[in-house]
Each structure stands twice: as C-alpha cells, then as structure tokens.
Amino acid sequence: MGVRGRKPERRQGRGIRKHNRKRWIIAIVVSFVVLLVGGAGAIYLKLNANIATFDSAGLSKDRPAAAQADANGDKAVNVLLIGSDTRSGENGKLGGSKSGPIGRSDTTILLHVYPDHKHAVGISIPRDSLVDIPPCLLPDGKWSKDQPSAMFNSAYSMGxxxxxxxxxxxxxxxxxxxxRVDHTMVVDFAGFASMTSAVHGVDVCVPNDIYQxxxxxxxxxxxxxxxxxxxQNLQGQQALDYVRVRHGVGDNSDVGRMLRxxxxxxxxxxxxxxxxxxxxxxLPLANAATKSLTVDPGLGSAVKLMNFGLSLKGIDLKNIQFITAPWKYAGSRIDLVHPDVDNLFAELRADRTLSGVNAxxxxPAATPTPSARIDGTGIMVSVYNGTLxxxxxxxxxxxxxxDGFNVMNETNAKTHDHAVTRIEYGTSAxxxxxxxxxxxxFPGAQLVQLDTTGVNVVLGQDFADAAAKGTTASATPTPLPTDLSKQARSADANPCSKLSYG
Incomplete structure (x- = not known):
C-alpha cells in the first residue's frame, strides 16, 4: 500500500517537470520571435530614417489623370528614375568635385509597369533633348515661367x-x-555605388578598353x-565609371551612354x-539605396519601397524592355522626334507593349465593324485647337x-504647344x-478632371499628325514603326549587344 501510495507523487513530479520544460520551450520561442520582430523593426526604422522625401507642393496643379484600377485593383504604375550627378558630400569623391554641388539629372528613365504586372518598359529621355518645361516651384516659393524648347536636364536644376x-x-x-507619374526616385553617385556593392557586383560587358x-x-x-x-563584374566606383563613361566608346555621345x-x-x-x-x-539593397535616395512622399517608407520591389517579381526578364525616346541631333543638342515620341507614349497610355501586345x-474588346457607331447623343463637347x-x-x-455629339464650340486653345490631345471633364456625376x-x-488622348461644364477636347500635335495621315478617329491603334520597336533591349538580351552608337 505504501509503495502504491507514492506512485502518484512521482507522476505529479514528472508532470511538474514536463510543465516547466514546456514553459521553458515556450519562453525560448517567444524570446526568439520578439528578437526577430524587434530586429526587423529596427531594420525598418533604420531604413525609414535613411529615406529622404521631396515636397509634393512642387508638383503641377495641371496633371494627367491617375490610372484607374480594374476590378482586381490592378493598374498601370509609372515610376520616374532620376540619377543625380550632384557632387555634394560623398559624391564629390566618386564623381569629382569640380562641377560643383548643384544637383543635375545625369540619367532619367520613365519606368512603365503595365496593369497585368507581367510587362514593363523603361523609356530613357536624353538629358540634352529640347522639351517644354512647365512652371516649377522655386526655393523662394515662387513659380517659374513656362520654358519652351529648354534642355531637359535643366528642369532638375531649377532653383x-x-x-x-x-x-x-x-x-x-x-x-x-x-x-501621370505615380512615384519618383532619385539616387546619387554614392547611392548607386553602394547598391552595386550590396548585390556583390553586376556582370556587364565592356565594349572596349576604357582609359583614364x-x-x-x-x-x-x-x-x-x-x-x-x-x-566584367563591376561594383562601387568601377560600376559608376561604367555607366558614366561617354568618351572612348562608340560616337562619344550621351545617347550612346544611355544604351550602356x-x-x-x-x-x-x-x-x-x-x-x-x-x-x-x-533589405541589403534597400539599406544601401536609401542612404542616398530621395523619393516622393508616396514611397517614403521602407515598407512601401519593399512592397513596390516585390510587386515586380512576377515580370519575366524578356518582358522588361528599355528604349530611348525617339531622337535626332539638332546641332549640339537633341530634338525628340514627333510624332514618333508621341506615338510611343500613346502606346503606353493604351497599355500596349512596344510590340503591340495588350498588357x-x-x-481585348471585339474589333468594331465599319458600321459600328459611337452614340454621343446628349453629350456637349467644346473643341479647342492646341496646335499651330x-x-x-x-x-x-x-x-x-x-456620331451625334452636341458640339458647342470650335476654336483655338489659349496655348498651341500641346503634344498630346487632352479630354477635360467636370466633377459632376x-x-x-x-x-x-x-x-x-481620340485614341491615346489624355483624360483630365477639371472644374468645367461638359467635355472639352484640346487637340494636340498627335491629332494634327493623324489628320495629315488620314488616320483620325480610328479605334485601331497605329503600331509603332518596326525599326523603333527593334531598338528596344530586353533585360535578358545578350549583355554585349547594343552598347553604343557609331
């Protein structure tokens, strides 16, 4: 009886030891989770502290309409990538300080991510190309005047x-x-060099020996x-030298450098x-980048930057393309070629790839028959010619x-420098x-919401060019010239191809 009476005590002791061991294991797991979450939180706080944002007050009050999301919440995203050649701080050691600290845009690429999130294209805009610079906010709080036919990279230097x-x-x-540009990211020399080091270098093809x-x-x-x-596997200063070198390769031009x-x-x-x-x-890439990164407020946190990066993971390399906006020499400067550049952006606005794929x-909607008619009954429209x-x-x-629209006015617009036709509409239901x-x-037209009555059509140079060709009011897109689409480079292309002009 005595022996039997002690058995419950031994069982109780084992139960206590098991309970204590379980608590010990739980404590370790909880501590590990706390450390893991705390560490991640510390990393995110560190990244957030690194990120600088620019003031959105300087954005134009007359902007293109934002892309509309579909039923699944998917929509096109446009990201402006700017490489700054400022020599301030650590940048002077990497790029030389003789040019002074004033920030200039050395590289500009408009990245268009299509709504299907399976295609993307980056459009390089030559820094010396002549463009119209709209009013911009200056450091003294005043707005600059319109600058027609100004050098593109002077926009970044305003102020x-x-x-x-x-x-x-x-x-x-x-x-x-x-x-509409959804996000803008600016990276300087130091940030670029750090990013290449964070991924342990990038394998690129150097077209010929490059000398001091x-x-x-x-x-x-x-x-x-x-x-x-x-x-060569390049990182840090060498990678920066590769993307900056202009002389000694091809025709020594900036547009050749953009290809590299x-x-x-x-x-x-x-x-x-x-x-x-x-x-x-x-995370290591973000840590390196954010130390020298300036972004719009919409990307001003580590989580937002990370989510944007992860949103691109489903795009196959062959469906990521790069192309330079159509250009031609104009003396020592560069002219963008119209209507080619307008057609290029029209394709992007219509969510078509460079090869005409619906992205x-x-x-795709059924192709309208010749007898198909658009019913404009009851819609009041005013038409303004925004060209010469x-x-x-x-x-x-x-x-x-x-097509039955009630046309109220047919007259000239206040300005005649519209490259793209715009359709303005009010806020009423x-x-x-x-x-x-x-x-x-008006295929490819830009839609803009304003405080107006009825619908205004402000005709741009794209309509003038289409009218000259007799292709206005066509629901069928005009494909890009074959030679233009062939100039595009996919991210999986031979690394030694298309590295220079001349």
Whole structure:
C-alpha cells in the first residue's frame, strides 16, 4: 500500500517537470520571435530614417489623370528614375568635385509597369533633348515661367540647389508623356555605388578598353586602363565609371551612354531576380539605396519601397524592355522626334507593349465593324485647337457631330504647344463616363478632371499628325514603326549587344 501510495507523487513530479520544460520551450520561442520582430523593426526604422522625401507642393496643379484600377485593383504604375550627378558630400569623391554641388539629372528613365504586372518598359529621355518645361516651384516659393524648347536636364536644376528639383523633372515628364507619374526616385553617385556593392557586383560587358583619359577628357593623355574590354563584374566606383563613361566608346555621345545604362540596369535586375526577390535579398539593397535616395512622399517608407520591389517579381526578364525616346541631333543638342515620341507614349497610355501586345490584363474588346457607331447623343463637347495647324477644330468637330455629339464650340486653345490631345471633364456625376465616350474617337488622348461644364477636347500635335495621315478617329491603334520597336533591349538580351552608337 505504501509503495502504491507514492506512485502518484512521482507522476505529479514528472508532470511538474514536463510543465516547466514546456514553459521553458515556450519562453525560448517567444524570446526568439520578439528578437526577430524587434530586429526587423529596427531594420525598418533604420531604413525609414535613411529615406529622404521631396515636397509634393512642387508638383503641377495641371496633371494627367491617375490610372484607374480594374476590378482586381490592378493598374498601370509609372515610376520616374532620376540619377543625380550632384557632387555634394560623398559624391564629390566618386564623381569629382569640380562641377560643383548643384544637383543635375545625369540619367532619367520613365519606368512603365503595365496593369497585368507581367510587362514593363523603361523609356530613357536624353538629358540634352529640347522639351517644354512647365512652371516649377522655386526655393523662394515662387513659380517659374513656362520654358519652351529648354534642355531637359535643366528642369532638375531649377532653383540651383544641391538637392535638385525632382518635382520639376516630374512635371516636365508628365507634360511630355501625357502620363501621370505615380512615384519618383532619385539616387546619387554614392547611392548607386553602394547598391552595386550590396548585390556583390553586376556582370556587364565592356565594349572596349576604357582609359583614364576617357573618364576625364581634361587629363591630357590616355593614361592607364580603367576598365578592360569583355565581361566584367563591376561594383562601387568601377560600376559608376561604367555607366558614366561617354568618351572612348562608340560616337562619344550621351545617347550612346544611355544604351550602356540600360544594359547595366538589365544586368542588375537579372542579378536581383536570380538571387530571389524576397526581403533577404531586397533589405541589403534597400539599406544601401536609401542612404542616398530621395523619393516622393508616396514611397517614403521602407515598407512601401519593399512592397513596390516585390510587386515586380512576377515580370519575366524578356518582358522588361528599355528604349530611348525617339531622337535626332539638332546641332549640339537633341530634338525628340514627333510624332514618333508621341506615338510611343500613346502606346503606353493604351497599355500596349512596344510590340503591340495588350498588357492591360483585360480581354481585348471585339474589333468594331465599319458600321459600328459611337452614340454621343446628349453629350456637349467644346473643341479647342492646341496646335499651330489650322482647321483642326472644325475637323474634330465634324467627327464628333457625325456620331451625334452636341458640339458647342470650335476654336483655338489659349496655348498651341500641346503634344498630346487632352479630354477635360467636370466633377459632376456621369462626367467621366461622357469623357470616356468622347475618348473613343481620340485614341491615346489624355483624360483630365477639371472644374468645367461638359467635355472639352484640346487637340494636340498627335491629332494634327493623324489628320495629315488620314488616320483620325480610328479605334485601331497605329503600331509603332518596326525599326523603333527593334531598338528596344530586353533585360535578358545578350549583355554585349547594343552598347553604343557609331
């Protein structure tokens, strides 16, 4: 009996030890989770502290309409990537300080991510190209005047500050493209060099030996080889030298240099995707980038930056393309070629890839038959000619009247520098629906909501060019020229191809 009576005590003791061991295990797990979460929180706080944002007050009050999300919440996203060549701080050691600290845009790429999130295209805009710069906010709180036919990279220098004026560049790109820029990211020399080191270098092709004299034409002699020809793994200063070098390669032009920048970005994207687009890969890259990164307020946190990066993981390398906006030499400067550049941006606004693929994520609508008619009954429209080509307002008015629209006015716009046709509509119920109906007659038009009555059509140079070709009011898109689409480079292209002009 005595032995039997002690058995429950032994069972109780084992139960206590098991309970204590369970509590000990739980405590370790909880402590580990706390440390893990706390560490991640510390990393995010560190990244957030690194990120600088620019003031959105400098964005234009006359912007293109934002892209509309579909039923699944998917929509196109436009991101403006700006490489600043400011020599302030650590940048002077990497790029030389003789140019002074004033921020200038050395590289500008408009990245268009299509609504299907399976295609993307980056449009390089030559820094010396002549464009119209709209009013921009200056450091003294005043707005600059319109600057027609100004050099593109002067937009970033508006105000002459070390930080530059990314909002002014964004305004300029929006006016040029007719597309709303959702996010803008500015990276300087130090940030770029750190990013390449964070991924342990990028494999790129150097077209020929690059010498010290190529990097610094004022050196006065050829000097030593800085970069050897052939495949090289570059990071830090060497990577920066590769994307900045202009002399000694091809025709020594800035547009040739942009081809190598596109090749480098393709290789960087390939490297990151190859390592796996996950927080483990992206956090070191984000830590390096954010130390020298300036973004719009909409990307002003580590979580937002990370989420944007992860949103691109489903895009195959072959469907990420780069192209330079159509250009031609104009003396020592560069002219953008119209209507080619307008057609290019129209394709993007219509969610079509460079090869004409529907990347909207929606099933294409049935092709209208010749007898198909757009019903404009009850919709009041005023037409304004925003170009120097005479007779366009009447021509557009006739097109609208043929489909039953009530055309109230046919006259000239206040300004005649509109590259892209815009359709303005009010805030009343049904105004957007009416504007969408009008837009069917003006493919590629930019829709803008304003405080107005009825619908206004402000004709741009794209309509003038289409009218000259006899292709106005067509629901069928005009494909891009074959030679233009062939100029595009995909992120999986041969790394030694298309590295220079000449």
């Amino acid at each position: 002459n500050t070390e930080k530059g004026n990314p909002a002014c560049t964004q305004n300029t790109v929006e006016k040029l493209s007719g597309m 004299g190529d990097m610094n034409p004022n050196l006065g002699h050829k000097g030593k080889v800085v970069l050897h020809a052939g495949m 920048q596109q090749a480098f970005l393709s290789a960087l994207i390939s490297k990151v995707k190859g390592q796996g687009m996950n927080p483990t890969t992206l 909207s994520g929606k099933k 080509k005479g007779g366009l307002a009447g021509k557009a008015g006739d097109i609208l009247k043929a 049904g105004a957007k629906t009416q504007a969408d109906t009008v837009a069917k007659l």
